[in-house]
């Protein structure tokens with residue numbers, strides 16, 4: 329009488345063989361699961377602050393020099409139309425971590441800038457819109473860090489946080505990042521007076537960009553059992569711009585050699601002077617040093633044998649600042665606007681993605697994408713399950729690596745606040761090549777066809793009223809359906825806050 333497997337009779341020897349096969353198969357299965365865990369790709373997310381689309385050599389900058397970043401653009405996937413969901417720090421950073429539009433996650437303004445003073449000769453503040461979540465990112469969000477922590481990744485957050493102070497939000501440690509270092513809560517970092525962020529490792533005069541890279545190099549090269557996810561946020565190129573003296577001198581000479589003139593032009597929307605040329609040796613020197621640090625980090629990954637095991641996203645949190653209310657601004661020409669504006673230059677920033685085994689030389693896309701897309705993209709690239717209830721406004725960018733388009737035709741922006749650069753509270757929508765900006769202050773709209781007017785110089789609202797109306801209605805429906813906080817008439821108290829001298833911008 330033989331033993332039975334699944335109720336059938338087999339000779340004992342056969343059953344023993346089958347048991348062996350079963351055990352071997354089972355063991356192999358466990359081993360391959362363990363290997364799969366070990367073979368999961370690492371993730372390195374690099375965020376640059378106030379990073380103009382035209383700040384890099386590969387997008388046409390002639391005065392600045394970014395040789396290491398330009399080198400990456402040759403072999404990584406290059407995105408020509410990467411939009412940030414806000415022209416401002418805190419909202420975009422929260423969108424990256426939540427996969428949601430600022431209209432939905434509620435951090436619509438830099439923290440805490442909802443009470444920004446507005447005053448311009450001949451104009452008064454007419455609307456007011458405090459952020460409903462002005463204390464920062466909510467505990468109820470399942471962040472990108474938490475998603476990777478759940479998947480047994482070693483998670484870390486280094487550098488600028490700016491999603492609410494550590495007391496209110498608990499900081500990165502409370503949002504999925506096991507290790508946190510050199511955390512900048514807001515915008516109080518002085519690039520060369522930052523030793524406090526690196527206890528026992530730095531002295532006055534050392535550069536924050538260099539020190540932050542040192543920490544990142546140490547982290548990515550460490551021996552570990554689990555894959556890692558490092559969220560690395562530089563403070564460069566945020567105001568105050570400051571270069572190492574030898575680099576500033578190098579670009580002073582270059583500016584002289586090229587005969588670069590400092591010129592501005594008044595924009596008829598902001599009524600502020602914007603820079604016509606990239607002309608600041610201070611900005612060029614700081615950017616060159618940042619570029620060297622990006623190169624150093626990539627070299628460290630290669631030396632540690634991790635480069636081909638690491639997905640790397642390199643991007644900015646909003647466009648460059650072009651208004652000269654700050655010294656050493658950049659120029660955003662050939663685009664319009666700059667930081668705080670919903671014109672292209674406020675929203676567009678460089679994006680490069682390295683996905684080992686999928687990035688190809690000369691692979692480049694013009695498809696409009698958003699920083700909200702990184703959450704679902706990284707989950708899919710790492711082979712983790714999507715969290716569709718969380719990253720509701722993002723879509724995975726994986727189809728673009730396969731030469732397919734995204735299944736999305738509309739992007740929305742919501743920045744309902746005044747800012748010192750001359751921007752008005754506004755929301756915007758892009759469908760196909762058409763983009764509409766609704767200005768709450770003047771209650772009017774601007775309509776552009778980006779296909780033949782990327783500089784947004786020709787307002788088509790009067791000549792295409794049906795198109796403008798349809799886009800405006802679609803935008804307002806989206807905002808209302810998703811609980812966006814809309815600007816209202818200010819109370820006397822809210823208006824009174826704005827009387828007095830112009831408050832210094834700290835966004």
Ligand SMILES: [Ca+2]
Nearest residue numbers: 377378417645
């Ligand atoms: Ca920023």
